[in-house]
Amino acid sequence: METLVTPTRDDIRMSEAFEALMWALTRPGVPQPLAEPGLLPLAECLVDRETTVFAADAAFGAALAATGARPAPVESADYVFAPLADAADLARIAAVSIGDPFYPEHAATIFAPARIGAGPALRLSGPGIAGTAQLAVGGVDPAFWPLRARAAYPLGWDLFLVGEAEVVGIPRSTLVEVI
Amino acid sequence: MAYAATRGGEAAIGEAERLFREDLPSLTAERVAMVRRTLPYLVDRAMGEASLYEPDLAALAIAQAGGDLYEAVLLLRAYRTTQPRLWTAEAVRHSDIFTVRRISAAFKDIPGGQILGPTLDYSHRLLKVGVLSGETEAADPVTPRPVPAPPTQPALVDWQREHGLVADTRAESVPLDEIPDVTRDGLLFPAPRAHRLQTLARGDTGGMLALGYANMRGYGPTHPTVNDLRLGEAEVRLRHPRGTVFSAGRVRVSEAEMVSKAASGGTLELGFCATFGWNEVKTIAGATLDLSMHFESDYPAASEEFVLYHTEPTEASGFCIHFKMPHYVTFQSSLDALRGANTDRPAKGRAGDAAPDPAKAVEEIVS
Amino acid sequence: MSLSALTAPWRAFNYGFLDESAKREIRRKTLKAIAVPGSQVPYASREVPMARGWGTGGLQVTLTLLKPSSVVKVIDQGADDSVNAASIRKFLRRVGAADETLDTTAATLIQSRHRIPEERLRDDQILVLQVPDPEPLRAVEPDISEARHMHADADYGLLWLKLYEQIVRSGRIMEGASYPSLVNARHVISPSPIPRWDVPKLHQADNLTILSAGREKRIYAVPPHTDVAPLVFDDIAFRVEDHAQITCQRSGVKGYFLNELPQAGGPSIHEMSDSHFATKHIQKREGEAVTFADTYYVNGSLSR
Numbered sequence: 001m002e003t004l005v006t007p008t009r010d011d012i013r014m015s016e017a018f019e020a021l022m023w024a025l026t027r028p029g030v031p032q033p034l035a036e037p038g039l040l041p042l043a044e045c046l047v048d049r050e051t052t053v054f055a056a057d058a059a060f061g062a063a064l065a066a067t068g069a070r071p072a073p074v075e076s077a078d079y080v081f082a083p084l085a086d087a088a089d090l091a092r093i094a095a096v097s098i099g100d101p102f103y104p105e106h107a108a109t110i111f112a113p114a115r116i117g118a119g120p121a122l123r124l125s126g127p128g129i130a131g132t133a134q135l136a137v138g139g140v141d142p143a144f145w146p147l148r149a150r151a152a153y154p155l156g157w158d159l160f161l162v163g164e165a166e167v168v169g170i171p172r173s174t175l176v177e178v179i
Numbered sequence: 180m181a182y183a184a185t186r187g188g189e190a191a192i193g194e195a196e197r198l199f200r201e202d203l204p205s206l207t208a209e210r211v212a213m214v215r216r217t218l219p220y221l222v223d224r225a226m227g228e229a230s231l232y233e234p235d236l237a238a239l240a241i242a243q244a245g246g247d248l249y250e251a252v253l254l255l256r257a258y259r260t261t262q263p264r265l266w267t268a269e270a271v272r273h274s275d276i277f278t279v280r281r282i283s284a285a286f287k288d289i290p291g292g293q294i295l296g297p298t299l300d301y302s303h304r305l306l307k308v309g310v311l312s313g314e315t316e317a318a319d320p321v322t323p324r325p326v327p328a329p330p331t332q333p334a335l336v337d338w339q340r341e342h343g344l345v346a347d348t349r350a351e352s353v354p355l356d357e358i359p360d361v362t363r364d365g366l367l368f369p370a371p372r373a374h375r376l377q378t379l380a381r382g383d384t385g386g387m388l389a390l391g392y393a394n395m396r397g398y399g400p401t402h403p404t405v406n407d408l409r410l411g412e413a414e415v416r417l418r419h420p421r422g423t424v425f426s427a428g429r430v431r432v433s434e435a436e437m438v439s440k441a442a443s444g445g446t447l448e449l450g451f452c453a454t455f456g457w458n459e460v461k462t463i464a465g466a467t468l469d470l471s472m473h474f475e476s477d478y479p480a481a482s483e484e485f486v487l488y489h490t491e492p493t494e495a496s497g498f499c500i501h502f503k504m505p506h507y508v509t510f511q512s513s514l515d516a517l518r519g520a521n522t523d524r525p526a527k528g529r530a531g532d533a534a535p536d537p538a539k540a541v542e543e544i545v546s
Numbered sequence: 547m548s549l550s551a552l553t554a555p556w557r558a559f560n561y562g563f564l565d566e567s568a569k570r571e572i573r574r575k576t577l578k579a580i581a582v583p584g585s586q587v588p589y590a591s592r593e594v595p596m597a598r599g600w601g602t603g604g605l606q607v608t609l610t611l612l613k614p615s616s617v618v619k620v621i622d623q624g625a626d627d628s629v630n631a632a633s634i635r636k637f638l639r640r641v642g643a644a645d646e647t648l649d650t651t652a653a654t655l656i657q658s659r660h661r662i663p664e665e666r667l668r669d670d671q672i673l674v675l676q677v678p679d680p681e682p683l684r685a686v687e688p689d690i691s692e693a694r695h696m697h698a699d700a701d702y703g704l705l706w707l708k709l710y711e712q713i714v715r716s717g718r719i720m721e722g723a724s725y726p727s728l729v730n731a732r733h734v735i736s737p738s739p740i741p742r743w744d745v746p747k748l749h750q751a752d753n754l755t756i757l758s759a760g761r762e763k764r765i766y767a768v769p770p771h772t773d774v775a776p777l778v779f780d781d782i783a784f785r786v787e788d789h790a791q792i793t794c795q796r797s798g799v800k801g802y803f804l805n806e807l808p809q810a811g812g813p814s815i816h817e818m819s820d821s822h823f824a825t826k827h828i829q830k831r832e833g834e835a836v837t838f839a840d841t842y843y844v845n846g847s848l849s850r
Contacts, residue, residue, distance in 0.1 A: 189627075189636060261563070263565060366588075368691045497598025498599040500599070501598075504600065505623050508741055509722060511804075511805060516721065520717055520718055
């Protein structure tokens with residue numbers, strides 16, 4: 001008889017967290033519900049001792065340490081957990097890696113807290129979007145978008161905006177216009 | 180839970196595997212123990228190519244695969260991937276290895292001495308056919324030397340370095356946790372030195388021999404000499420979180436260092452290969468390949484990418500046998516283009532003035 | 547706290563076979579692949595209990611995506627019953643505890659070798675394509691380091707030259723399957739050895755397609771609603787296989803991609819390559835209730 005292996009509770013949690021991220025990046029601008037609130041499960045399904053991380057918030061950084069991920073300066077971290085709320089935040093984010101032409105995947109992934117559905121409206125277009133999509137995002141300094149657009153595709157940041165109970169993905173392939 | 184109904188394909192693969200297994204005796208712990216005890220060099224080779232040191236598992240894999248070594252290595256590799264990587268052992272130096280055999284072809288004698296150790300090198304390869312008619316072949320006992328050779332040996336390269344014969348490159352100190360692991364990272368080129376040596380360590384003995392031999396015959400930039408070749412046992416030393424270093428056991432290892440004149444200057448260039456288990460032909464070929472990769476050269480067998488990609492036992496054997504799988508969709512697609520070229524031929528001039536050449540078209544389809 | 551409180555009970559292997567660290571790596575690389583459509587992302591590619599070249603790349607992605615509520619379909623050359631598809635399905639059953647289906651419309655996760663189903667995939671379905679050779683430049687530049695430079699520069703001149711030479715020599719483009727295609731106007735991919743018939747199905751699709759090469763250790767993706775353009779010259783149209791007017795002997799249906807079966811002493815007969823799609827037509831004819839999705843091709847022509 002064939003063995004059936006059933007998932008553990010952790011297997012399910014990690015699979016749900018990843019699915020939210022995957023669908024968020026596959027359908028830019030469409031909020032994906034989170035089974036568990038907060039950044040930690042999203043980080044846990046991706047990072048471990050083989051990755052480097054930067055956390056703006058020291059307490060969150062300490063929580064991340066349990067994954068084995070190695071802390072790194074913001075400019076060299078693979079995964080950056082930091083807000084985009086004001087000019088000081090953006091000054092820090094400006095240093096984050098956009099990858100290099102030979103290895104565009106070396107660009108960092110940014111996780112930033114945001115208020116999904118409340119705030120300035122954005123128009124998104126690009127892969128994953130049929131035509132254009134609209135998204136209102138609060139808690140992100142509008143100056144972030146031109147900063148982001150400075151990277152020439154295929155270089156650039158892959159961004160997850162994390163709300164109370166949902167996540168929105170904005171891959172570097174998405175064109176973002178503030179409207 | 181819904182299963183797709185078992186149909187012809189699934190029944191057929193079940194029967195095919197049963198046919199294979201029917202030709203072999205039952206798999207038992209005794210059979211596995213017999214493989215481990217009687218075929219240690221085969222077990223070593225499997226452990227090296229699997230990059231998993233566990234003689235019982237290796238013997239099991241060999242028995243389970245009926246001696247098909249590529250199958251055995253795949254079994255071990257697939258087992259290995261399910262195991263967590265918990266810790267990184269401390270580095271082993273040449274002079275740490277409990278050496279049972281150690282020779283250099285570069286000098287008549289060397290510091291520490293030439294130690295012939297266990298080898299068939301000078302045996303006459305006469306098949307002991309008497310065994311088949313009932314004779315027993317038992318080895319004569321070894322006569323111990325009055326003074327046994329010391330358990331460890333210095334590295335010849337240290338002497339060469341002191342005398343300016345090899346460039347004085349010191350190993351860069353990398354924290355253990357940050358040593359790149361080719362089983363955890365993609366292999367990219369130019370490869371980190373760790374990736375290159377790890378890939379050679381788990382390379383296919385036969386494949387490495389073929390490409391190493393090509394180098395030795397002249398399809399390569401070097402004229403290698405065995406600088407230091409050894410078989411021995413190395414302690415697997417782990418650092419306890421409290422700071423104590425302890426031995427978790429010993430593994431059989433082989434290592435070879437090959438030298439050749441450097442491309443410029445009056446020094447020697449070194450190539451190195453080490454692997455789990457006692458497998459001299461692999462380490463000599465591997466060290467030759469490593470040595471050749473240090474040189475600028477147009478020879479494929481001296482190209483890091485060419486060598487590392489094509490001596491990967493699991494990838495090479497898997498891809499080779501995958502051609503048995505049905506490819507009728509791709510074939511149909513090519514056939515359509517071929518027939519199209521034939522029927523389109525009268526309507527020429529569409530894409531320039533040259534007449535289409537069906538022979539070329541066939542060549543392109545076949546390629 | 548005791549040590550046993552910190553450790554999970556021993557199991558021979560995890561749900562989905564791969565350990566969590568392998569899955570995390572595939573998740574990271576899959577996200578990067580989605581973010582840069584068509585860009586080949588290197589990954590470690592663990593060994594799995596199948597030989598390299600037998601779908602290990604697709605399998606690692608499927609194993610990472612698998613969950614108990616998944617409904618999995620596995621096809622090889624269009625057929626669910628092909629021996630290797632049966633083997634992969636059997637393995638997924640052993641390690642995955644998910645539902646299986648032969649019906650494209652019922653599947654949430656489809657692992658396929660060399661075909662995209664004829665029925666249009668939806669936005670909640672994921673197609674995982676097995677890839678033997680991810681490098682579209684391999685035929686013109688076997689050195690992967692050089693090829694990487696060419697991708698970085700979007701320098702696909704040698705590929706164009708190859709196609710041009712085929713036209714000059716043979717009067718038409720001679721590429722069969724694996725037709726090189728430009729994704730999101732930036733990266734040329736090999737769409738895996740799907741026939742040319744299937745390449746237009748990737749263009750502005752509703753579903754996510756993940757392509758994974760286990761032996762060559764590369765993951766790449768075509769997200770939904772992404773431009774995928776086979777490389778063609780302005781004055782020479784892309785041509786799919788000439789199958790639109792041939793009838794399937796099994797189902798009596800025509801207008802889809804076919805397998806040709808040579809007959810001793812006579813010409814060939816043809817059967818639909820998407821075997822379960824043909825079966826559904828037979829079931830329908832026999833009065834069974836079957837569900838069809840819209841198809842990419844209608845009456846043998848691409849439908850948009």
